[in-house]
Amino acid sequence: MGAGMHIGLLGGIEVASSGGQSLRFATRKTSLLFAALVLAGSKGLRRERVAAMLWADSGEQQARNSLRQALVDIRRLFPTTGDEAIRVEGNAHTIWLAANADEADIWMFDRNIQASDGASLATAADLYRGDLLDGLSFPGEIDEWLAPLRANYARKALDLAERLSLLPEMDASQEMACERLAERLVALDPCAEQAHRALIRIFRRRGKTNDAFRQFLACKEALKRELGVAPEAATQALVERIEAPEAEHRHEQAPSSSGPPETRAPRRETVAEPARPAVSI
Structure with missing residues (x-):
């Protein structure tokens, strides 16, 4: 991940401490809860809904207990101190992740694809390492929640590749960023x-x-x-x-049967730029 960025969800989940050390969650459901908090942003998540979604096979009380334990595990990884950049906050009904705008790759991706300059679009292209939460899959309601989010970010990445390639001017680094993104998308x-x-x-x-x-x-x-x-x-x-x-x-290689071939001016490409994608988390 880039300097200053500690949360990666594109291409799989990757989380690092402020010192750059890789962090591991206790369970897959804890990692998915953390990812859901990142995706929800400042809007947060309703405690009841996330507990029912992640622990659907448990009773209501057991699901609430499991949610509380998962939150304890996350807070243990990100202890609450005065200068801590990432922390979980909440009230009786809602929980949310408080973090700087550059902490998560999807936040930076969504912000940069709203720009029109090549540098910002190339930055977004390099952030898209692969599908959202690639490698994480769950049955039932969780997968129903995750599938449209993955599809949405895949569409954003496709639109981004086309927008970059249609820029009238690109420097070498921007062209390479576009090429790498397009190659990743074709591979997927x-x-x-x-x-x-x-x-x-x-x-x-x-x-x-x-x-x-x-x-x-x-x-x-x-x-x-x-x-x-x-x-x-x-x-x-x-x-x-x-x-x-x-x-x-x-x-x-074919021999010419008459004079020099007729020369025609090349026709310019007239591909319209696609509409910019709406940003939603």
């Missing part, structure tokens, strides 16, 4: 067309038309194999002026 979902388009644009920026065409073919094959559909028009438009490498090579 080979049918992620927005991520494929981002990679195609990056290859075209570098003049690597063969790589751009191969990326298009990888997208086309994944969509046909997994979903039985063709690429969207926006994806096909990116490569409509690019010949397959083998065909291009044959064209270059």
Whole structure:
């Protein structure tokens, strides 16, 4: 995690002390309670609801006791002192996490994707290490609660990759951040067309038309194999002026039967920037 950031939920849960030491929760449900507090932000969580959700197989009193014990475990990891950056607070009905705005990766991610400059968007791209709470899964109501949150952040990341790739100007570090994000997203979902388009644009920026065409073919094959559909028009438009490498090579080697070939000005790409995603936790 980055300097000053102690809570990571993107790509799995990772928590560190103010000194940088990795912290481990006593149980998986305690770690999920902590993650839920991070996701809830300043709104907090109703004690009754979170107890019923995390300990659905227990009676009401036992669920409340388990919640109290989990909160004790979290507070033990983050002792309440005057200069402590992370602490759990609450009242009779609600509990919430009090922390600085830069303590959690999802808070920084949500803030940076609201910007329009390349530096902020590249920062957000590097924060997206993978799916929200990757590797944590639970049956029943917990998974029903977690699944739409994961899907929401995956959509935000896809929109981010496309927005970055559509910027009229990017420096080398921003371009690399976009490429890394798009590659992670394609690895997570080979049918992620927005991520494929981002990679195609990056290859075209570098003049690597063969790589751009191969990326298009990888997208086309994944969509046909997994979903039985063709690429969207926006994806096909990116490569409509690019010949397959083998065909291009044959064209270059073919003898000319007349004068020099006709030269046509290249057509500019006209892909509209997608709408900016709404931010919600």
